[in-house]
Every structure is written in C-alpha cells, then in structure tokens.
Amino acid sequence: xxxxxxxxxxxxxLAFAVVIVWLAPVAWxxxxxxxxxxxxxxxxxxxxxxxxxxxxYIEVFTRFRFGDVIVNSLxxxxxxxxxVMILAxxxxxxxxxxxxxxxxFWALTVxxxxxxxxxxxxxxxxxxxxxxxxxxTHLALIVVYVAFGLPFAVWILRGFLLDLPREVEExxxxxxxxxLRILFFLVLPMAAPGIAVTAxxxxxxxxxxxxxxxxLTLQKVTTIPVALQKTIDVYNVLWGSLSxxxxxxxxPMIAVVFLxxxxxxxxxxxxxVK
Amino acid sequence: MAAEPSFTGKRHAPLAAHRRRVAYLLxxxxxxVLLGLSIFPTIYSVFLSFRVDPLYNPKVARFIGWRxxxxxxxxxxxxxxxxxxxxxxxxxxTIQMVVGFLLAILLDRKMRGASVxxxxxxxxxxxxxxxxxxxxxxxxxxxxxxxxxxxxxLGLEGYSWLSSTxxxxxxxxxxxCWQWTPFxxxxxxxxxxxxxxxxxxxxxxxxxxxxxxxxxxVLPLIRPVIMVVLLIRIVDSIRFFDLxxxxxxxxxxxxxxxxxTYDYTFFEQGHLGLMAACGLLMLVLVNLVVxxxxxxxxxxxxxxxxxxxx
Numbered sequence: 335x336x337x338x339x340x341x342x343x344x345x346x347x348l349a350f351a352v353v354i355v356w357l358a359p360v361a362w363x364x365x366x367x368x369x370x371x372x373x374x375x376x377x378x379x380x381x382x383x384x385x386x387x388x389x390x391y392i393e394v395f396t397r398f399r400f401g402d403v404i405v406n407s408l409x410x411x412x413x414x415x416x417x418v419m420i421l422a423x424x425x426x427x428x429x430x431x432x433x434x435x436x437x438x439f440w441a442l443t444v445x446x447x448x449x450x451x452x453x454x455x456x457x458x459x460x461x462x463x464x465x466x467x468x469x470x471t472h473l474a475l476i477v478v479y480v481a482f483g484l485p486f487a488v489w490i491l492r493g494f495l496l497d498l499p500r501e502v503e504e505x506x507x508x509x510x511x512x513x514l515r516i517l518f519f520l521v522l523p524m525a526a527p528g529i530a531v532t533a534x535x536x537x538x539x540x541x542x543x544x545x546x547x548x549x550l551t552l553q554k555v556t557t558i559p560v561a562l563q564k565t566i567d568v569y570n571v572l573w574g575s576l577s578x579x580x581x582x583x584x585x586p587m588i589a590v591v592f593l594x595x596x597x598x599x600x601x602x603x604x605x606x607v608k
Numbered sequence: 609m610a611a612e613p614s615f616t617g618k619r620h621a622p623l624a625a626h627r628r629r630v631a632y633l634l635x636x637x638x639x640x641v642l643l644g645l646s647i648f649p650t651i652y653s654v655f656l657s658f659r660v661d662p663l664y665n666p667k668v669a670r671f672i673g674w675r676x677x678x679x680x681x682x683x684x685x686x687x688x689x690x691x692x693x694x695x696x697x698x699x700x701x702t703i704q705m706v707v708g709f710l711l712a713i714l715l716d717r718k719m720r721g722a723s724v725x726x727x728x729x730x731x732x733x734x735x736x737x738x739x740x741x742x743x744x745x746x747x748x749x750x751x752x753x754x755x756x757x758x759x760x761x762l763g764l765e766g767y768s769w770l771s772s773t774x775x776x777x778x779x780x781x782x783x784x785c786w787q788w789t790p791f792x793x794x795x796x797x798x799x800x801x802x803x804x805x806x807x808x809x810x811x812x813x814x815x816x817x818x819x820x821x822x823x824x825x826v827l828p829l830i831r832p833v834i835m836v837v838l839l840i841r842i843v844d845s846i847r848f849f850d851l852x853x854x855x856x857x858x859x860x861x862x863x864x865x866x867x868x869t870y871d872y873t874f875f876e877q878g879h880l881g882l883m884a885a886c887g888l889l890m891l892v893l894v895n896l897v898v899x900x901x902x903x904x905x906x907x908x909x910x911x912x913x914x915x916x917x918x
Binding site for chain 2 (some may be wrong): 342345346348349350352353356357360361362363366374375376377378379382421422424425428429432443447448449450451452454456457458459461462478480481484485488489491513517538541542543545546549558559562563565566576577579580583584586587590591592595598599600602603
C-alpha cells in the first residue's frame with residue numbers, strides 16, 4: 335500500500351514535469367520577445383536576470399506595420415466568423431431538427447472539406463480572385479474563410495442543437511409560432527453557449543490560417559501569420575521581432591484554450607467525443 | 609380511434625411539405641456557398657491541370673491534354689515526394705498515437721491541478737504552426753539556439769539541425785509531434801473519461817488496475833475514438849504543409865520535400881498547370897488512403913464491436 339502511494343506521487347510529479355517541459359518553447363518565445371537583442375544572439379542563453387525591453391514590440395509595430403497587420407487579421411477573421419455564424423445557425427437547425435438531409439451526408443461533406451489539401455483549392459481561388467481584381471483585398475480572404483469555416487461550423491452546431499430539449503419548440507408550435515419565431519426567439523437563446531463555442535472555433539481556424547493568406551494577400555492586407563514570416567525573410571534574421579510578433583499571435587489563442595476548456599475535444603474531434 | 613391515423617396523416621402532409629420548404633430555405637445559403645467555393649474550384653482545378661498556364665506569361669496558356677500528368681509521372685522528385693509523404697505519415701502518426709495515449713493516461717490521474725494540466729497541454733494545438741515553426745527555427749539555430757546549448761551542457765556535439773540533410777527531416781518530425789501529440793492525447797483522454805463509472809468500478813472490484821486496466825478495459829472501449837483520431841492525423845500528415853514550408857521549404861536539397869511543398873515549387877516557377885495536376889494527384893492519394901482506412905481498419909473495428917455485442 336505504501337509503495338503504491340509513493341509510486342502515485344511520483345506519477346503526479348511526472349505529469350506536472352511533462353506538461354511544463356512541453357510548454358517550455360511557448361514560454362521561450364514570450365521570454366525572447368522582451369529580451370535585449372544582445373542577449374538573444376549570445377551562445378549562452380539567458381533565462382532570468384535581465385532588464386526587460388519593449389524594443390522588439392516597437393520594432394514590429396513600426397518597421398513591420400503590425401498595427402495594420404493586426405487590423406487586417408481582425409477584419410478578415412472577424413467578418414468571416416460573423417458571416418459563418420449567420421449562415422450556419424439556420425442551416426444547422428434545418429439539418430438537426432427539421433429532418434433535412436441525413437447526418438451521414440453532412441458528416442461526409444464536412445470530412446471531405448476538412449481533408450481537402452489546401453494546395454488543391456488555393457490555385458483556383460488565386461486565379462478567380464486575380465481575374466476579378468480581388469487579389470490583396472480583405473474580401474477575397476473573407477470569402478475563402480467563410481467557405482472553409484461554414485461546413486465545419488454547421489457540423490459542430492448541429493451537435494449542440496441535437497442536445498437541446500424539444501419541449502420548448504413544441505410548446506411554441508402549439509402557441510402558433512411560425513418557424514422563424516421558433517428559430518430566433520426560442521432556439522437561439524437556448525443554443526447561445528453552443529453558438530459561442532462554434533464561433534470561437536471558426537475564429538481560431540482563420541486566425542491561424544496561413545496558406546490562403548499567403549496566396550491571396552500581397553502587401554496591403556497581409557494577416558499576422560504572413561507578416562510573421564517577413565520578420566525573418568530580411569537579411570539578418572530578427573529573432574526579437576519574430577518573437578514579439580509570435581507572442582502577439584499566440585496570446586489570444588492561449589486565452590481561447592482557457593475559454594473553451596471542456597468543449598475543445600468535441601470541436602477538434604469533429605463531434606466524435608463530447 | 610380507427611379514424612384518427614388517417615386524419616392526422618392528412619393534416620400532417622401539407623405541414624410536412626411546408627416544413628421541407630422552410631428547411632431548404634434555411635439551408636440554401638450554405639449549400640450555395642459549398643457549391644460555389646468547394647465543388648466549383650475543384651472542377652476548375654481539373655480544367656487547369658490539362659493546360660499549360662504560365663503565371664508570368666498568361667498569353668501562351670493552352671490545352672495540352674495529359675502532358676502535365678505524364679511530366680509528373682516521369683519526374684523522380686514526384687515519386688520521391690510521395691514516398692517521403694507516406695514515410696513521414698507512418699512515422700509521425702505512430703509516434704503521436706503511442707505518446708498521445710501515454711500522455712492521456714498520465715493526465716487521467718485524479719490529483720490536485722489535473723484539470724489545469726489538461727487545459728495547458730492543449731495550448732500547442734491552438735498555436736499557429738507558423739508562429740511556432742519560426743520559434744523552433746530559433747531554438748534549432750546552430751549558434752545561439754537552445755537545442756545545441758542543451759546538448760553542449762550534456763557534453764555532446766551540436767548539430768546543424770534544419771540545414772543538414774541528415775537531421776532536417778527528424779527535426780521536423782520532432783516539431784510536428786510536439787504540436788500534434790497533445791491533440792491525440794486530448795481526444796483519447798475525452799474518450800477515456802467518457803467510460804462509465806460502473807465499468808471502472810467493476811474493473812476495480814475485479815482487481816484490474818494499472819497497465820492491465822488500460823490495455824484490457826480502456827483500449828477496447830475507446831476504439832471508435834482511436835479510429836477517428838487516427839484518421840484525422842493520417843490525413844493531416846499527408847496534407848502537411850505549414851510547418852514544412854516555414855521551417856525548411858522542402859530542403860535542404862529535397863530531403864524534406866513532401867507532396868505539398870513539392871506542389872508549391874510549381875507555383876514559384878509559375879507552372880500553374882503542373883501545380884493543379886500535382887494537387888489533384890495529392891487529393892487522389894488522400895482519398896485512396898481514406899478509402900483503404902475505412903475499408904480495412906474501420907471495417908475490422910466494426911466487426912470486432914459486433915463480436916463484442918454477441
């Protein structure tokens with residue numbers, strides 16, 4: 335009995351140690367982003383005891399126009415997420431509650447889009463955007479993010495809607511409510527948490543997206559992932575600026591992880607687990 | 609009572625028709641978006657793949673039949689990229705599944721702070737491969753990087769990691785596993801924790817614990833979840849682009865040139881027709897693997913489950 339408790343304590347320590355080591359690279363970016371350049375480039379790494387600096391953050395905002403870049407990301411990601419949710423909610427309701435199209439059909443659609451190699455569709459998108467003069471505009475990227483976010487959002491939201499009790503809708507129908515009123519006044523408030531989770535997932539996908547942004551933006555509307563790469567494309571590699579930019583990109587995602595918590599598995603496993 | 613069914617039946621028929629109309633109306637925008645932005649581009653890609661279509665000289669664009677495909681089939685680098693992609697997929701998915709399962713067991717413990725650990729470990733999954741890929745390049749930088757400093761602390765020689773053909777692929781695999789093992793762990797953990805307490809209790813009463821609890825009770829029960837994670841990881845490893853592009857761009861030489869980065873080289877050279885053809889072949893490969901997966905592993909899993917029920 336005693337041996338087991340020692341063992342179990344050792345396992346607890348191991349669990350903590352593994353997680354800390356696993357996240358060390360993330361901590362390292364944050365640390366590097368506030369470290370003076372001289373210390374960053376030295377062969378002997380510095381972990382503690384240095385005077386923090388904001389020089390890298392100033393550099394990314396001036397030299398690499400991160401102010402504009404962040405705004406670009408927020409516009410494309412924000413607007414596309416909003417459109418996705420406006421379209422996905424009625425669609426998810428039609429699929430989950432009104433008996434239109436089987437769950438299998440949607441599973442197949444979602445899977446085939448989820449599994450579509452980006453390099454296959456990015457070329458048609460590039461050519462289409464180019465021929466209608468939409469290259470390097472917010473609109474092009476918004477359209478693509480809506481296309482990729484929508485089926486996925488319908489799928490996650492469908493799972494949430496299936497979990498809602500049917501009684502409220504039936505009561506509404508007996509009271510003579512039409513479909514639209516049932517949808518927006520009865521179902522929408524009940525589904526609010528599920529809608530929020532779905533919206534966050536949609537946001538994350540577009541926030542981290544790189545390939546489409548790489549093809550469809552040139553100068554004016556580059557998003558954060560594309561701009562990050564530019565800090566290291568120049569002559570000498572600016573690890574400090576890169577880390578500051580990366581930290582700006584990472585921090586909202588860390589917040590998202592804590593916001594979503596127990597809903598994460600459901601969203602990532604395409605509804606296979608709850 | 610006897611008249612009742614036909615009565616409700618009649619009243620329901622127009623209601624059902626109305627209901628269908630509303631449902632289609634609610635779904636219509638989504639279906640249009642799918643048609644216009646997923647199905648149409650794929651067809652357009654097929655069209656492009658039969659053309660020579662130089663990016664910088666669009667005037668000479670014309671149909672050339674199967675030439676793009678035959679060109680690809682006679683290119684050694686094409687076959688190399690397929691071999692490398694399959695090798696990559698087998699190695700990283702195996703590591704991620706095994707380590708992910710161990711990590712899930714480790715985090716399945718009841719202890720103070722466990723829920724914080726379970727949340728923290730997910731962070732890598734939500735971080736953009738671009739931000740982290742560039743950070744890893746800094747860590748694997750030969751002179752000022754942490755990796756070589758760590759090795760020298762152990763009294764070992766440093767490596768040039770990403771810039772050597774011997775180590776570039778392994779380094780990429782390491783980073784990919786760093787990012788995606790937590791994804792596997794998270795979903796397996798969700799599966800493990802959805803096992804009903806009665807089963808866990810029964811196992812405890814039967815003195816099944818420790819390793820045998822996980823191999824004899826947990827593994828068979830979470831088989832469906834394992835199948836889903838496996839499928840997602842296999843396909844994502846075949847499609848794998850971001851990390852590779854940002855860390856090595858297929859190099860040095862062609863030591864990390866997997867299919868998607870190979871495909872991208874055609875864009876850089878401006879050969880849009882070849883890029884379309886290569887992309888479609890990649891789509892074929894993905895579908896082939898999914899088909900084989902569903903027909904072998906998934907079917908045997910289903911059969912096993914049916915046997916369990918008997």
